[in-house]
Amino acid sequence: MDAAAGNLTAVNATAAPGAGAASGPEELWQTLVRERAPLAALLLLFSAATVFGNGLVIVAVARERYLHTATNYFVTSLAVADCLVGLVVMPFSAAYEVANHAWFFGIDWCDAWRSLDVLASTASILNLCVISLDRYWAITDPFSYPARMTGRRAAALITAVWVCSGAISFPAIAWWRAVRPEHVPPYKCPFTENLSYLIFSSTISFYLPLFVMVFTYYRIYRAAVVQTRSLKLGTKQHTQLVITHSQVLRKD
Template structure:
């Protein structure tokens, strides 16, 4: 609930990634509000169900719906981070608000497709009578395999693959930024190498370069650094120099580029921890679920094991906000501002978000860059 309130209240949290996080938080919140209370009551009453067959089917369907939505949201978040880090230049255009809304809608539609229709089908083909005061779940092997694949195994494969690629691309770009170059991973797997040019010199030299068109104060700005992707493939060799301009803003610097990329990397690390907790919590359930459909006699104390792995999976829904609070400074600040609403104004100001400067859009004439192939770079 805190995650949802934070994204609604704080404008600096209203990004595409955090919209996916909000969708995840909604699914987790519904698991805690709708699914877990009835399950706890069912266990306390020693598997006695007092709410009728209809609500039993609805409750089971909601369990599948919300749990699957939580898992698929994690999958979409991993894809979002993969696109943001491996293709940072086109990512803002690719991940628009409309596309984020479409992906969130697709998550919930897909989750609904394997919950309510499947339970309704199972109820229609069920031959045996449901025992009184019981709420059994389907043991149909085909449904178990289908739902487990869509709800867990396929998203797990996507998340492991994307986080491996994220880690690999982040490591390459971090090293490249520190030594003065940037390698951009293209969708086809190629690496683009961009060499930044550093223009130094004294105030007098830069003032002379103005030829009367600017003042020494204007010339004495931070050295120009460009990390823009030049659009060349690794096999190309071209050198482009753009004329020096009158004024180069100070906020266009390598340190800010590195800081921005470090923040993206930290966000990916936070979501990687979320994925790790997700695997620990949900893998036992889906292994036991699949095994029970194939060979239920292979599981000793099956009833106890099912209860343990089911609740372990639901615990994952309560862990995600804790992880955000511990690892994300932005969410931690927003949580504290929400919790300190009734506190004195002086205390609330302590957790005000830092000023954030938007990246200016410079025309081509304000940038100087060069691009060389990796072969040429090695010769240098």
């Protein structure tokens, strides 16, 4: 910490008012936390609520056998991804925000944290995409859906989601380090600005799932409209038949 104390000028430039008098990283951190304690408490509350809510989903599906369906497995996978966000990503993001974008945890954990952020966010979006596909298959082809969406196929889709998310996140650490400037300023946690990686990752983890979800939910909406019309038409025809039958009985 003594060597790091000489680099506090870069941190003090972004620190909250009153933090400039800090003489070391520990004092600076304590000052920032003290002055921005309400913000820190609010952000940590969001993190705890995220973990608690998604943890309840995981426990419920794990304990209740009647919830062991393909759809609920996808929901559980989504809850695991969101729990990872609440446990690992959000607390350090809160600390980063409270410290006015000063990073006190080292460059190695910075890269790992950024990678976990990409992993969990991508897994969350891809799980939403798989859920939309699952609902699309269930509604548009309800008779063959149980045979199509078996437990083994659901497990394969969940595995594909996490493998794809991991392939986008963890190997990218080497890429980030290769393309960024050689020297990272003290107490900074930069994210890569490499355009190729940003386009590739955003396409796989956002734009492609967005297109799939818009398509599937539009088709689900159209199928729901058709089924609603069919139900209304069937009800009207049934009502007309009942009235006609009643009139015939009265004439007799």
